[in-house]
Every structure is written in structure tokens, then in C-alpha cells.
Amino acid sequence: MPQPQRPIVKLRPKRGHRLAGGAPWAFADEIALDRRTRNLAPGSLVTLADGERALGTAAFNPGSTIAARLLDPDPVADIGEAWLAERLKRALRLRDALFDAPFYRLVHAEGDGLPGVVIDRFGDALVLQPNAAWAEALIEPLSEAVMCVTGAGALVVNATSRTRKLEGLDEYLKVSRGTIEGPFEVPMNGAAYLADLTSGQKTGLFYDQRENHAFAQRLAEGARVLDVFCHVGGFALATLAAGAASAVGIDSSAPALALAEEGARRTGVAERFETRKADAFDALKGLGEAGERFDMVICDPPAFAPNKGALANGLRAYQRLARLAAPLVEPGGWLVLCSCSHAANPQAFHQANVRGLVQAGRDAALIHSGRAGPDHPSHVALPETSYLKAMFYRLDG
Numbered sequence: 001m002p003q004p005q006r007p008i009v010k011l012r013p014k015r016g017h018r019l020a021g022g023a024p025w026a027f028a029d030e031i032a033l034d035r036r037t038r039n040l041a042p043g044s045l046v047t048l049a050d051g052e053r054a055l056g057t058a059a060f061n062p063g064s065t066i067a068a069r070l071l072d073p074d075p076v077a078d079i080g081e082a083w084l085a086e087r088l089k090r091a092l093r094l095r096d097a098l099f100d101a102p103f104y105r106l107v108h109a110e111g112d113g114l115p116g117v118v119i120d121r122f123g124d125a126l127v128l129q130p131n132a133a134w135a136e137a138l139i140e141p142l143s144e145a146v147m148c149v150t151g152a153g154a155l156v157v158n159a160t161s162r163t164r165k166l167e168g169l170d171e172y173l174k175v176s177r178g179t180i181e182g183p184f185e186v187p188m189n190g191a192a193y194l195a196d197l198t199s200g201q202k203t204g205l206f207y208d209q210r211e212n213h214a215f216a217q218r219l220a221e222g223a224r225v226l227d228v229f230c231h232v233g234g235f236a237l238a239t240l241a242a243g244a245a246s247a248v249g250i251d252s253s254a255p256a257l258a259l260a261e262e263g264a265r266r267t268g269v270a271e272r273f274e275t276r277k278a279d280a281f282d283a284l285k286g287l288g289e290a291g292e293r294f295d296m297v298i299c300d301p302p303a304f305a306p307n308k309g310a311l312a313n314g315l316r317a318y319q320r321l322a323r324l325a326a327p328l329v330e331p332g333g334w335l336v337l338c339s340c341s342h343a344a345n346p347q348a349f350h351q352a353n354v355r356g357l358v359q360a361g362r363d364a365a366l367i368h369s370g371r372a373g374p375d376h377p378s379h380v381a382l383p384e385t386s387y388l389k390a391m392f393y394r395l396d397g
Contacts, residue, residue: 022381043133059134111377154178217242223295322356363397
């Protein structure tokens with residue numbers, strides 16, 4: 001078989017420290033960028049080299065901060081449908097070992113050896129996010145491979161993430177294979193969630209909180225629960241399924257709340273569930289002024305610090321959230337604060353929460369710290385891929 005003829009892209013001398021430590025990324029300032037490399041098409045497959053030593057096959061994007069993403073240690077690997085299928089089969093074997101039903105994140109980017117690719121599975125349907133230029137360039141063989149490996153009947157390509165802008169890619173959303181009719185019912189932790197795959201947020205549902213929902217269920221029997229940023233039901237439906245006395249779900253999205261209400265109906269807990277459409281910060285302030293109290297308050301916001309440049313403002317937002325939420329918790333109750341910000345590490349997030357708790361005058365103990373579920377594997381050399389924090393505080397004072 002003829003070997004692929006690829007451009008050679010070299011690291012600058014004495015650069016590529018993260019690559020040397022096992023990370024699959026090389027940043028633009030680590031690459032010897034000349035006219036030839038600058039003119040390569042985004043997503044080009046190249047041989048990445050350190051001096052005269054080939055490091056492997058990489059996807060190259062001269063317009064991205066992450067200029068090179070290492071795909072395979074073989075410098076002449078044939079990155080086509082067969083190669084993609086092998087990576088997908090490996091990902092599927094892990095999920096088959098973890099779950100007894102096909103509802104999970106099938107591919108979690110670098111954690112599954114497919115940098116920039118996210119695929120969520122909803123029974124017979126898949127949602128694929130090609131968040132890197134190489135995945136967009138290979139979207140057809142990638143689509144064919146995942147349909148063949150999983151045997152799914154429908155595929156949605158959701159190319160709307162903000163990460164694509166950093167790659168210089170356009171946004172679009174389309175049903176690429178099969179048909180999608182209405183929201184999909186997703187069973188998790190005894191509750192029924194509704195996922196809108198064609199117009200919902202991200203891929204329609206957040207699987208990453210599954211384990212943290214389950215931990216909250218252990219504390220929920222007989223509790224009055226407030227779930228802020230509840231999306232399609234989140235913690236609220238999980239706690240109600242576990243015997244919570246009542247739950248209030250707050251979100252700014254009317255369509256998401258409608259799906260949450262339908263999920264409550266299908267779970268059989270609608271009579272104990274209330275939704276309120278509101279800005280989260282305004283709602284928390286209003287509840288505090290009204291003197292309302294709950295046994296468990298959960299705040300699971302979108303990323304306030306999606307990058308390093310937003311970190312300072314993001315941490316202030318997390319601190320404010322903790323300060324407004326803490327007064328709503330009954331003595332002996334639970335405050336659950338979550339962050340999906342890649343830029344905020346667990347220690348920084350916890351410290352922001354502590355500042356808010358101190359401002360609120362509440363004594364607290366950190367009882368449990370959760371992360372994303374096992375269908376969201378973290379690359380061992382990329383702390384950024386371990387993004388989710390869910391911190392359970394018991395408030396005694």
C-alpha cells in the first residue's frame with residue numbers, strides 16, 4: 001500500500017513541552033510557521049516533527065491557537081474511515097462496559113483519541129459535533145464510520161459550538177442521516193428527560209452530570225429542592241424521582257422548561273414540580289427577599305469562564321452565585337454549586353464559592369466533590385478535559 005505523502009510541520013527548537021509530557025497539542029507559538037505552513041488548509045494532515053524526529057500524524061490548522069493536534073504516533077497513519085472506525089469501536093466498548101442502555105456520550109474528544117470531536121448517543125440517534133477543522137474536513141467518512149459502528153438510524157451534525165469560531169469554521173446544524181421526529185426520551189437515574197436534538201442547547205442534553213444527579217438523590221428524600229439553571233430538568237427531576245417532596249426549576253429558556261415539565265409528567269412527578277422562567281441571579285435575589293428556604297439548592301450554570309481571559313470575571317460570577325444561593329438553604333441543608341468552565345480549576349472554583357459563603361455569613365463543610373461521568377474520559381495530560389466540578393456543601397449555620 002502506498003504511504004501518504006504529507007507536509008512536514010516542525011516544532012520550533014526547544015518547544016513542544018506539553019507534547020513531550022504526553023499532551024496531543026502543539027500551540028501556534030510552538031510551531032515553525034513559514035509561508036508554506038501558513039498556506040496549508042485548515043484541517044490538513046501533516047507529519048509533526050521535532051527536528052529530524054517524526055512525532056506522528058497530526059491535524060494542522062495555521063489559523064488556530066491549537067495549531068497541531070496529534071492523531072496517531074505513526075507519521076504515515078492512514079486517517080480515513082477505517083482508522084476512524086477503530087477509534088469509534090474502542091469508544092463504544094468502553095460505553096458498553098459502563099451502561100446497559102445506549103444513552104451516553106460516545107466520544108469525548110481527546111479523551112477518546114478523537115481531538116475536537118464530540119458525539120452523544122440518544123438510543124437510535126446520534127449528535128455529532130465536529131469542533132476541529134480536521135473533523136470538519138473528514139465529516140463524511142466520520143459520519144459513515146459512526147453510523148456503521150453503532151448501527152444508529154439517525155445522525156445530527158451540530159456545528160454550532162463557539163469552539164468552531166476559534167478554528168475558523170462556519171456554523172450549521174443539519175440532520176445528516178435518517179430522520180428526527182420530536183424530542184427523544186432519555187432515561188437516567190429513574191427520571192425521564194426530553195432531549196431536543198435539532199434545536200436544543202448543545203446536543204440536547206447534558207450527560208456529564210449523571211453521577212452528580214445520583215449523589216444528589218442520596219440526599220433528596222423528603223427535601224424541598226431548588227434547581228437553578230435547570231435546563232430540561234437536571235437535578236430537579238432526579239431528586240423528585242428519588243422522593244424529594246417538591247422541586248422548583250428555574251431557567252431563562254421557555255423551550256427548555258417546557259421539556260422539563262414534560263419530563264416531569266413522564267416521570268410521574270409533575271404534581272411536585274414547578275418551573276419559573278427567570279434570570280437566575282434575579283430569581284435568587286427575589287427568593288431571598290421573599291424569605292423562601294429550601295433543603296437543597298443547586299446552581300448548575302453555563303460556563304462563566306470558558307477561557308483564561310474570562311477567568312477573573314467568571315470567578316466573580318461564581319462567588320456572587322454562592323452569595324445569593326447560600327441564604328436560601330435551611331440550616332443543615334445542602335448547597336450544590338457546579339462549574340463547567342475549563343479555565344477554572346477545582347481549587348479556584350472552590351475558593352470562589354468560599355468567598356461567597358463567607359459573604360453570606362454561612363458556615364459550610366465540603367462533603368463531596370464530583371466530576372463528569374465516566375463517559376467523559378479525561379486525557380491524562382490535558383487537565384482542560386476534566387472540566388466539570390460539582391461541589392456539595394452542607395450548611396450548618
